[in-house]
Amino acid sequence: MEQVPRLREALRLDLVVVNGENASHGYGLSPGIAEDLFRAGVDVITLGNHAWDRRDMIGHIGTAPRIIRPVNYPPGTPGQGSHVVVLADGRKALVVNVMGRLFMDAMDDPFRAVGEVLSRHRLGVTVQAIIVDVHAEATSEKLAFGHVFDGRVSLVVGTHTHVPTADHRILVGGTAYQTDAGMCGDYDSVIGMGKEASVARFVRKMPGERPQPADGPASVAGIMVETDDATGLAVRMAPIRVGGLLAPSMPDF
Numbered sequence: 001m002e003q004v005p006r007l008r009e010a011l012r013l014d015l016v017v018v019n020g021e022n023a024s025h026g027y028g029l030s031p032g033i034a035e036d037l038f039r040a041g042v043d044v045i046t047l048g049n050h051a052w053d054r055r056d057m058i059g060h061i062g063t064a065p066r067i068i069r070p071v072n073y074p075p076g077t078p079g080q081g082s083h084v085v086v087l088a089d090g091r092k093a094l095v096v097n098v099m100g101r102l103f104m105d106a107m108d109d110p111f112r113a114v115g116e117v118l119s120r121h122r123l124g125v126t127v128q129a130i131i132v133d134v135h136a137e138a139t140s141e142k143l144a145f146g147h148v149f150d151g152r153v154s155l156v157v158g159t160h161t162h163v164p165t166a167d168h169r170i171l172v173g174g175t176a177y178q179t180d181a182g183m184c185g186d187y188d189s190v191i192g193m194g195k196e197a198s199v200a201r202f203v204r205k206m207p208g209e210r211p212q213p214a215d216g217p218a219s220v221a222g223i224m225v226e227t228d229d230a231t232g233l234a235v236r237m238a239p240i241r242v243g244g245l246l247a248p249s250m251p252d253f
């Protein structure tokens with residue numbers, strides 16, 4: 001959280017989107033922590049399979065349009081799956097959150113759900129940028145997402161596996177892509193949770209204590225993308241990695 005204002009200024013960021021579904025001590029997002037993230041300079045918070053771990057989010061999300069949950073939850077689910085941010089200078093960015101189906105809970109068709117949202121917007125015309133957070137386990141499904149929407153959105157970026165992938169690139173149609181943005185947290189862990197309790201779940205195959213977040217030095221992991229307002233497509237992209245155990249990386253544009 002303390003890095004957001006610093007990065008916003010150093011990199012002259014127009015828009016900051018974070019996945020916040022594990023921000024409340026590893027399980028869900030509380031309204032209070034969402035407010036802290038917004039105060040730090042975050043514009044939109046996406047969720048995922050842990051969207052409702054904090055039950056108070058179920059009632060809160062309808063009052064907080066800048067918090068979005070996967071668009072392919074069944075009809076009637078509280079909240080929205082997309083949000084249009086209007087910048088101070090009038091430019092607009094559409095942010096969409098969607099959940100994969102491979103090795104995840106059964107959900108509505110993610111490809112069709114995102115296609116339906118995109119049918120209401122035109123990249124470079126009604127919105128200057130479109131960001132899709134694909135919250136999914138399988139790299140194959142996320143790659144398929146990138147190719148299906150290549151040229152129609154600014155960025156397809158994966159979340160959920162908590163490990164940043166080294167495949168960030170601009171696809172042939174002009175969409176920036178990264179299979180997973182990685183997590184912000186202690187990487188001396190099992191995807192952010194304390195090693196002992198997490199390892200025990202695999203080794204002993206018995207119910208044990210609920211894993212708690214590892215509390216060592218945290219790495220911030222993410223991606224920065226520069227887009228062309230006229231087309232909405234990506235011009236440059238680079239990974240952001242600050243602090244903790246990960247090798248540092250800072251965009252130089």
Ligand SMILES: [Fe+2]
Pocket residue numbers: 021048049050135159160
């Ligand atoms: Fe997740």
